Structures are given as C-alpha cells and as structure tokens.
Amino acid sequence: MRRQDTPPGASAAVGAALYGLATRATRRLPRDMSLTSAATLATLHKTGPRRITDLAVAEGVTQPAMTVLVRVLEEAGLAERKGDPSDKRVTLVRLTEAGASYVRTRRQAGVDAYARLIDELTGDEVEALAAALPALRHLAELEGHAGAESDR
Missing domain, CATH: 1.10.10.10 (Winged helix-like DNA-binding domain superfamily/Winged helix DNA-binding domain)
Known part of the structure; x- marks a missing residue:
C-alpha cells in the first residue's frame, strides 16, 4: 500500500534500484x-x-x-x-x-566493496545515503520479518 505522501512510482523506482544493486553485488562475490x-x-x-x-x-x-x-x-x-x-x-x-x-x-x-563504490560518490550523494540509513535499516528489519513469516 502506497503512503499518501509518497510520489507515484517512487517505491517501484527505489525497489528497482536496490534490487539491481543487490543482484549485481551478488554476482561479483567470489x-x-x-x-x-x-x-x-x-x-x-x-x-x-x-x-x-x-x-x-x-x-x-x-x-x-x-x-x-x-x-x-x-x-x-x-x-x-x-x-x-x-x-x-x-x-x-x-x-x-x-x-x-x-x-x-x-x-x-x-x-x-560497497565502501569503495561509495567513496566514488559526491559529498552530497554520500550525505543522501547517510540520511537514508534509518529507512534502509527499517527496510531490512521489515524484510527480515517477511522472511521469517515465509519460513513458517
């Protein structure tokens, strides 16, 4: 369910960016x-x-x-x-x-590997990621709960 103050498509765009980043990172692991x-x-x-x-x-x-x-x-x-x-x-x-x-x-x-990539970003981009940390941590927590539910 989309929150009232979230722009249309924002959740899908962020989801696509996170998914793409995670899959590319997974492919690069040893x-x-x-x-x-x-x-x-x-x-x-x-x-x-x-x-x-x-x-x-x-x-x-x-x-x-x-x-x-x-x-x-x-x-x-x-x-x-x-x-x-x-x-x-x-x-x-x-x-x-x-x-x-x-x-x-x-x-x-x-x-x-992520730290090396983040070091390539501008100061404003690093600040934006740092500002998003609480939301990213909450997202990981929600995903953890969803994963636990699907394990049952």
Whole structure:
C-alpha cells in the first residue's frame, strides 16, 4: 500500500534500484561456493543451529538437496551435525568456527566493496545515503520479518 505522501512510482523506482544493486553485488562475490551454500551458512550464522528440514524451507530447496548440501559443507569443515540436547531424536546443523569465519569474511568483503563504490560518490550523494540509513535499516528489519513469516 502506497503512503499518501509518497510520489507515484517512487517505491517501484527505489525497489528497482536496490534490487539491481543487490543482484549485481551478488554476482561479483567470489564463486568459491554456490549461492545456496553461502545463503545456508548465512542463515545458520544468523539463526543458530537448525534442522535440515528447516534449512531446506528457508533456502527454498528440497530436503534431499539440503542433505547433500550439508554433507558438502561438513566435508569442507564449515558446518557440522550435532544432536539436539532438548530432543535426542533430532539432529541440528550448526556452523563450525571455520564456517562462522567464512560468513564474516564474505560479509566484510561485501561491505568493503560497497565502501569503495561509495567513496566514488559526491559529498552530497554520500550525505543522501547517510540520511537514508534509518529507512534502509527499517527496510531490512521489515524484510527480515517477511522472511521469517515465509519460513513458517
């Protein structure tokens, strides 16, 4: 729903700019693993240990595909399976320290890449982005809530 004080088309224009920026940035990240593998590691970093079935839903893949992906992450030393202390029948996937380090390093590489681009902007453009930070943070929060809703 468009707010009364938002110019027509502004939401779509900003959405298109953010989407284009995010997709181009994703394509430029190192290709040392699939996007689904990297996303799975990021999910584990953000949410903590999860069941394979929960990870499959969160990443939009089948349970058998997630089982294979987790096996590959285990072989790479980035994730491990552990029993759930509250339910011995359940196995949880969790990040290893190497997996957490990978996520932090990848995230920092993205931050650094954007910082280099921002350094190419004019002072007024940097000020405009800085002024938009509260809105961008709120947008990320809203997206996080929407993602959590779709995981259910």
